[in-house]
Amino acid sequence: MGGEEILQAVAGLLAGGEIVGWFQGRMELGPRALGNRSILADPRRADIRSRIHREVEYGESYPPPTASVLAEASSESFEPAIGGQPGLVATPVRAPRSRGKVASGRVLEFGEGTTAPPAVTSVDGSAYPQVVRREENPVLHGLLQAFRARTGCTVLLQAPLRLPGEPLVCTPLEAWRSSMRTGVDALAIGPFLLGKRGQPALLDDPDRSRRFAEGA
Numbered sequence: 001m002g003g004e005e006i007l008q009a010v011a012g013l014l015a016g017g018e019i020v021g022w023f024q025g026r027m028e029l030g031p032r033a034l035g036n037r038s039i040l041a042d043p044r045r046a047d048i049r050s051r052i053h054r055e056v057e058y059g060e061s062y063p064p065p066t067a068s069v070l071a072e073a074s075s076e077s078f079e080p081a082i083g084g085q086p087g088l089v090a091t092p093v094r095a096p097r098s099r100g101k102v103a104s105g106r107v108l109e110f111g112e113g114t115t116a117p118p119a120v121t122s123v124d125g126s127a128y129p130q131v132v133r134r135e136e137n138p139v140l141h142g143l144l145q146a147f148r149a150r151t152g153c154t155v156l157l158q159a160p161l162r163l164p165g166e167p168l169v170c171t172p173l174e175a176w177r178s179s180m181r182t183g184v185d186a187l188a189i190g191p192f193l194l195g196k197r198g199q200p201a202l203l204d205d206p207d208r209s210r211r212f213a214e215g216a
Contacts, residue, residue, distance in 0.1 A: 011146035018185035035140035043117035055183025067120035073154035
């Protein structure tokens with residue numbers, strides 16, 4: 001796929017509720033994935049965070065997910081950050097104009113009555129935003145733009161692309177293994193998009209996911 005094709009395809013999968021592994025550009029350093037080795041999901045879905053916790057992280061809950069947001073729209077959802085590294089500083093979410101109950105799994109309308117989507121908002125009303133600028137990460141910025149064009153939402157949920165208890169993936173092979181062993185639905189590596197359906201099962205350590213789920 002070309003650059004724009006992969007962005008549109010991934011944006012469509014995310015808007016449809018799928019979890020996508022995202023492997024782009026150079027390897028990242030630091031405690032957070034910030035758009036090059038990431039798991040991405042639609043944060044408007046109230047149940048997507050628990051699904052990632054259950055099917056991808058196998059019970060690990062730290063660090064909390066990052067809210068990757070378009071720089072030009074960040075003030076619509078978040079208060080100004082108080083310095084620090086992207087995705088590491090708890091930032092207040094702007095108060096919604098109205099509050100209401102959210103049914104599990106229902107897609108919220110982003111705008112009237114909402115600020116940051118529920119899957120990236122903590123119980124104390126804060127989030128961990130990564131402000132994405134075109135000049136710093138043009139590929140992730142382009143994906144956020146494609147997602148906004150489809151949904152009106154300027155935010156994506158982002159978590160590290162890795163197996164529980166392991167560091168961020170480094171190579172395409174590690175990314176593929178991670179996606180095959182977890183609940184990731186598809187994997188975008190550069191211009192390539194790999195769907196999980198139809199791929200052969202991994203033969204090495206097939207019970208890994210079960211053992212993580214059981215706490216072994």
